[in-house]
Amino acid sequence: MSYELVFDVKRGDFDKAGEASRKIKHTLQQLGVSNRIIRKISIAGYEGEMNLAIHSLGGKIILAVGEKKLTLTIEDVGPGIPDIKLAMTEGFSTAGDEVRSMGFGAGMGLTNMVKNADAFEITSEINEGTKIVMNFFIQ
Amino acid sequence: MKLSQVRELLNAVVLTGENHLDDEVFAGFGCDLMSDVLCYAKEGAVLLTGLSNKQVLNTAEIANMNSIVFVRNKVPNNEILELAREMDILMMTTKLILFESCGILYKYGLKGANLS
Numbered sequence: 001m002s003y004e005l006v007f008d009v010k011r012g013d014f015d016k017a018g019e020a021s022r023k024i025k026h027t028l029q030q031l032g033v034s035n036r037i038i039r040k041i042s043i044a045g046y047e048g049e050m051n052l053a054i055h056s057l058g059g060k061i062i063l064a065v066g067e068k069k070l071t072l073t074i075e076d077v078g079p080g081i082p083d084i085k086l087a088m089t090e091g092f093s094t095a096g097d098e099v100r101s102m103g104f105g106a107g108m109g110l111t112n113m114v115k116n117a118d119a120f121e122i123t124s125e126i127n128e129g130t131k132i133v134m135n136f137f138i139q
Numbered sequence: 140m141k142l143s144q145v146r147e148l149l150n151a152v153v154l155t156g157e158n159h160l161d162d163e164v165f166a167g168f169g170c171d172l173m174s175d176v177l178c179y180a181k182e183g184a185v186l187l188t189g190l191s192n193k194q195v196l197n198t199a200e201i202a203n204m205n206s207i208v209f210v211r212n213k214v215p216n217n218e219i220l221e222l223a224r225e226m227d228i229l230m231m232t233t234k235l236i237l238f239e240s241c242g243i244l245y246k247y248g249l250k251g252a253n254l255s
Binding site: 017018025032035043046078104108109111115116138 | 171176198200
């Protein structure tokens with residue numbers, strides 16, 4: 001059992017945001033992954049998906065299903081995060097009022113991803129993009 | 140507490156998922172910040188919120204919460220109602236404000252989500 005699913009997420013498309021995460025959830029349910037792991041990966045994926053719609057110029061969510069782990073990669077084509085440490089601070093956000101009115105943009109997204117993933121890595125280059133790799137171990 | 144009792148206590152109108160009125164909920168979470176719902180809310184809890192956009196529905200589905208109470212008389216649009224039927228999520232709306240809604244349910248024994 002080893003394959004990949006790729007979902008495109010467009011900037012500002014709040015109507016579609018959430019669909020990729022729901023598809024990921026349903027796929028993992030069909031594969032018989034435990035509910036506890038599905039919930040963790042769905043939450044982390046949804047926060048990542050919202051971040052792509054809110055902050056990026058567009059990006060992708062990639063789910064890789066392996067025998068021992070599930071890997072969720074969230075990558076975009078910019079604009080990049082100037083200060084990752086600051087962005088990772090709970091409560092820090094650069095999101096605008098439109099996003100806040102939807103119940104997001106309170107500076108909890110990256111915190112929620114770290115909390116739910118078993119392993120979390122983030123790298124970012126200005127004008128090139130940001131890449132987050134999260135691993136979830138199947139027990 | 141059964142969702143039918145939630146409806147009675149809040150004098151709420153059911154919008155979707157009537158078939159779930161016999162289901163039990165063991166906790167409630169009142170919040171307009173969806174990231175905090177994702178971070179803290181217990182699975183299976185009823186979500187009480189004053190937001191009525193699509194992200195509320197996505198949040199409920201992702202967090203495995205199968206019932207939503209919209210407070211302050213909010214009613215989501217038809218597209219969201221239709222999506223909720225597809226997702227098989229019970230939604231109801233009450234005229235009460237969030238504070239009163241949570242207070243009434245708490246008084247009748249429904250517990251809050253544990254932050255730890």
